[in-house]
Amino acid sequence: MMFWRQLAVLIVELQNLLRMGRINPPASINLFSNLSGKVSRSTGSRTRSRTISPPKFRPSLIRRVLSPDILAPGAVGVLAIAAWEIFVHVTNMPPYLLPGPILVFQTLISSWGELFPSLLVTLKVTLIAFITAAISGLLISVLFTQSKWIERSFFPYAVILQTTPIVAIAPLIIMWLKNDTFLALIVCAWIVAFFPIVSNTTLGLNSVDHNLINLFHLYRASRWQTLIYLRLPSAMPYFLGGLKISGGLALIGAVVAEFVAGTGGSQSGLAYQILMAGYNLQIPRMFAALFMITLTGVLIFACLTWLSNFLLKEWHESAIKREN
Amino acid sequence: MTPTITLSHINKVYANGTVALQDMNLEIGASQFVSLVGPSGCGKSTALRIIAGLGQMSSGQLEWGQGRTPKLAYVFQEAALMPWATVQDNVRLPLTLAKMPKREAMAAVEESIAMVGLQGFEKCYPRELSGGMKMRVSIARALVTKPDVLLMDEPFAALDEMTRSRLNSDLLSLWGQLRWTVIFVTHNIYESVYLSQRVVVMAARPGRVVADVAIAAPYPRDEEFRTSLDYNHYCRDVSQHLAEASLKGSDRDLQIVTL
Numbered sequence: 001m002m003f004w005r006q007l008a009v010l011i012v013e014l015q016n017l018l019r020m021g022r023i024n025p026p027a028s029i030n031l032f033s034n035l036s037g038k039v040s041r042s043t044g045s046r047t048r049s050r051t052i053s054p055p056k057f058r059p060s061l062i063r064r065v066l067s068p069d070i071l072a073p074g075a076v077g078v079l080a081i082a083a084w085e086i087f088v089h090v091t092n093m094p095p096y097l098l099p100g101p102i103l104v105f106q107t108l109i110s111s112w113g114e115l116f117p118s119l120l121v122t123l124k125v126t127l128i129a130f131i132t133a134a135i136s137g138l139l140i141s142v143l144f145t146q147s148k149w150i151e152r153s154f155f156p157y158a159v160i161l162q163t164t165p166i167v168a169i170a171p172l173i174i175m176w177l178k179n180d181t182f183l184a185l186i187v188c189a190w191i192v193a194f195f196p197i198v199s200n201t202t203l204g205l206n207s208v209d210h211n212l213i214n215l216f217h218l219y220r221a222s223r224w225q226t227l228i229y230l231r232l233p234s235a236m237p238y239f240l241g242g243l244k245i246s247g248g249l250a251l252i253g254a255v256v257a258e259f260v261a262g263t264g265g266s267q268s269g270l271a272y273q274i275l276m277a278g279y280n281l282q283i284p285r286m287f288a289a290l291f292m293i294t295l296t297g298v299l300i301f302a303c304l305t306w307l308s309n310f311l312l313k314e315w316h317e318s319a320i321k322r323e324n
Numbered sequence: 325m326t327p328t329i330t331l332s333h334i335n336k337v338y339a340n341g342t343v344a345l346q347d348m349n350l351e352i353g354a355s356q357f358v359s360l361v362g363p364s365g366c367g368k369s370t371a372l373r374i375i376a377g378l379g380q381m382s383s384g385q386l387e388w389g390q391g392r393t394p395k396l397a398y399v400f401q402e403a404a405l406m407p408w409a410t411v412q413d414n415v416r417l418p419l420t421l422a423k424m425p426k427r428e429a430m431a432a433v434e435e436s437i438a439m440v441g442l443q444g445f446e447k448c449y450p451r452e453l454s455g456g457m458k459m460r461v462s463i464a465r466a467l468v469t470k471p472d473v474l475l476m477d478e479p480f481a482a483l484d485e486m487t488r489s490r491l492n493s494d495l496l497s498l499w500g501q502l503r504w505t506v507i508f509v510t511h512n513i514y515e516s517v518y519l520s521q522r523v524v525v526m527a528a529r530p531g532r533v534v535a536d537v538a539i540a541a542p543y544p545r546d547e548e549f550r551t552s553l554d555y556n557h558y559c560r561d562v563s564q565h566l567a568e569a570s571l572k573g574s575d576r577d578l579q580i581v582t583l
Contacts, residue, residue: 211404214378218398219421219469229420233408315407315449 099284108288115273115285119292122254122269125182126300129189130250134243136190137197144198145205145231146223155202162195166253170260185257185269192253197242204238205231237316240308247300255293328353329375329473329505334384336370336531343530344370345381350524350533354389355503359516359523361562363570367531368509369477375507376475394472394505401478403458405450405465411437412446415464422469436468439498456487463495467502474504478511492519493546500544513566517558518550525562527569535565 064070081101087093088100095103108115140158144151170188177184208231216226258271270289277286312319329352336345345367352358360368373379375386376398388394397418405414413420415436419429437446440460450458459479466474480488496519499506510516516523517539525535539558541549549555 209404211400211402212406214400215398215404215417216421217378218376218396219418221421225421229417230406233406236408315451320451 096281096283099287103284104287104291107282107284108291111285111288115270115289115292118268118270118273118289119296122251122258122271122293123296125185125189125254125258125269126251126296129186129254130193130247130300132186133190133193133197133246133250137194137242137246138201138239140194141198141201141205141235142227142232144202151202158195158198161191166192166256167260170257174257174261181261185254185261188257188260189250189253192256193246193250196245196249197239200238200242200245201235204235207238208234237308237312237318240304240311244301244304244308247304248297251293251297251300328389329507330385330387330389331371331375332385332387334371334374334386335382336367336374336379337382345374346530346532348384348531348533352505352507355505356522357499357506357508357520359508359510359520360526361510361513361516361523362526362531362566363511363528365528365531366526367528368526370531371526372475372477372507372509395469396473396475397466397469397471397504399459399462399466399474399476399479401481403450403455403462405458405461407450409449410446411442411448411450411453411461411464414450414461415468417465418469432468432470433464436464439467440464441494454487455483456491459483459487459491463491467498471504474506476506476508478509480515481510481512488515489550495519496543496545513559513562514550517555517562518545523558523562525565525569527566534569535562537562537565 085100085102088098093100099107140154144155166188169191170184173187174181174184177187212230213226216230221229254269255271258269259275262272262275270293273289274286277283277289309319329350331348331350334345334348335343337343348367348371350371360371362368370379374381376396378398406417409417412430412433416429416433419432424432434446437443440463442457442460442464445453445457450461453461462479480491483491492515506520508516508519520539523537523539524533525537526532527534537558541552541554541558
């Protein structure tokens with residue numbers, strides 16, 4: 001506990017220093033005096049320098065990297081990887097059971113030539129499925145909210161599609177679309193990805209401020225105008241929330257479908273690389289491919305979070321920066 | 325010329341059997357400022373929604389003088405602004421829905437924003453505004469179509485006393501210039517007396533009109549009026565009507581409202 005509190009203090013201090021745009025020896029001494037629990041003198045030095053030059057808000061790259069949001073999980077990651085490496089060394093674990101992170105990293109670089117094209121294949125399936133899911137999901141939810149009867153009649157089937165395990169139906173889809181495996185993979189990933197968008201967006205389209213609905217009614221707005229000016233903007237945060245869930249799911253769907261399809265040849269994705277590495281007992285390579293999938297998933301999530309914050313920054317509570 | 329409104333024998337019964345309005349008769353003259361006052365459940369909002377066409381009546385008749393439906397504007401208790409749109413775009417909404425060309429609309433929007441004293445806040449988002457300012461935006465949006473009739477449903481109920489009295493005075497001076505017919509629903513006796521030419525007192529269960537008090541004080545009404553003997557007299561008059569109605573009626577929680 002003590003360690004984490006000290007780490008937090010350290011991070012805050014570092015941030016303060018970077019805000020001043022200078023790290024000098026006296027400041028770092030203050031930093032340690034602060035850590036040992038004495039009254040902070042660094043605040044004194046801060047106010048002094050503030051009188052000299054008023055601090056400008058300048059979010060430099062270094063400062064952003066040193067924010068607790070990145071530093072804290074980063075520290076956890078580094079510690080975990082170090083522990084993993086030490087564990088592998090101490091127990092003399094053979095690499096075909098558990099390779100150390102350094103070996104995995106080396107493999108990642110040495111097999112980049114084969115792994116990266118596979119990543120692109122998987123990414124292509126993921127992105128096409130995701131974009132299709134986003135567009136079709138939005139259209140389907142708009143259709144649902146046009147009439148209670150349409151929603152009543154079709155929503156259960158959307159749920160059924162969602163609750164059917166993709167691993168179970170992927171072989172069927174791949175069989176049906178025998179001539180086009182690529183399309184089969186996209187269909188599988190789409191099935192997994194589209195439901196969160198439909199369910200979220202439908203909720204959003206139905207969560208419109210009732211006073212505003214009355215107002216639109218009073219000014220004789222058409223169904224179309226109500227949709228464009230009221231329902232869609234209201235549903236935007238929900239839709240974006242759905243996208244965030246679906247982005248990762250599309251990737252999982254693509255990888256699962258690839259596993260089932262086990263496609264060979266040039267059009268083989270990362271799942272195929274993992275399968276082949278497993279057959280050949282190239283476990284470090286398997287880890288390297290796994291790492292690439294995970295990283296891609298995180299990147300997709302980060303991009304969608306950024307998109308969400310960018311689109312909602314002016315008005316929605318989720319994206320507004322609080323001052324305290 | 326703004327039209328007259330005639331409500332004759334209007335009844336409203338909800339599906340669960342609640343009688344929201346029982347035989348409501350009311351005639352409102354052109355450019356009149358009329359308040360509907362009463363405890364919650366007396367049907368005052370229901371009456372306003374029926375006049376606005378937002379709710380159906382069970383029976384009865386609603387007639388507009390001169391045979392045409394006038395241009396209506398409605399102000400809700402909440403500001404009901406679109407959080408994703410700027411003040412400007414919120415005020416422009418009724419014109420956007422009427423497909424008015426942008427340039428023409430912007431002139432009207434500017435005028436409307438100036439009327440409620442919000443110049444300089446055109447590009448702000450609703451979250452950046454205080455409760456009173458949001459209400460001003462809501463009023464500007466109502467005024468932008470140059471309405472004949474302004475329907476207000478407890479518009480200032482959620483505001484603090486000082487903001488409320490500022491907005492009351494501003495509303496009165498705008499009414500002095502533009503002379504819409506105003507139907508103002510409130511549960512605040514003082515507010516109703518200060519603002520209106522007529523205070524229609526309503527009682528609950530069943531919702532009905534129990535008195536129609538004319539406030540004969542001349543306009544413009546300033547702060548002096550709020551402290552005058554006349555004002556006190558009118559307030560006591562209205563609250564007495566409310567008290568009598570609650571004593572006669574079967575409804576006990578109404579007595580809380582009496583003074």
